[in-house]
Amino acid sequence: MQYRGISLETFTKYKPLIENSDFTIQKEAALSSLDIRTVDEPIRNVITALNDIPFCFTIQSCFGHFVFGKQKNPKNLHPLPQTEIIGDIEYRIAYVAVCVQRSEPVARFLSELSDIQKIDPRYIQFGCANWFWERQVNSYVIQVEPERHSKRDSARIPYREAKHIEELKQDVFVNIHSLAKSSLG
Secondary structure (H helix, E strand, O other): OOOOOOOOOOEEOOOOOOOOOOHHHHHHHHHHHOOHHHOOHHHHHHHHHHHHOOOEEEEEEEOOEEEEOOEOOOOOOOOOOOOOOOOOEEEEOEEEEEEEOOOHHHHHHHHHHHHHHHHOOOOEEEEEEHHHHHHOOOEEEEEEOOHHHOOOOEEEEOHHHHHHHHHHHHHHHHHHHHHHHHHOO
16 A cells, blocks of 8 residues: 555654564565555665565655755655755655565564665654554554654755765665565575
């Protein structure tokens, strides 16, 4: 399922896994409704890899977008310019929300997914979002957002901070992709 236009303002800390006997049915429904062309192109391989894991499926994702100056496209995928932008940039959060099945390999998977935040804990959070959990138990979110804005899905930030986030989100998605690939074997 790809929930669009929903705020992650309910981001919370990690919740423990619970039994979910409907996981297989929910995963099949989510994958049958997913049109990979609707996923931001730079992370399609990440989403595909996560959905290939037997005990996991994606709920929603975003590559993260920068809106500034004359660049008003809310789905902008272009890198920030090399010359400093005067004024704040609207940053729309980069994240991946997944649902997992309570099973033996999931604890390690979630631990390794959580470890990605160690790259820069001031800008990367791992936990749950109440909105997702209420609709899909055992759902977890990893997001790239300044810690002070961690409960919001967008923020106004200065150029230098935006450049830092731009680099971080690349690292985060590379790490998620590697984790997903290693979880298949």
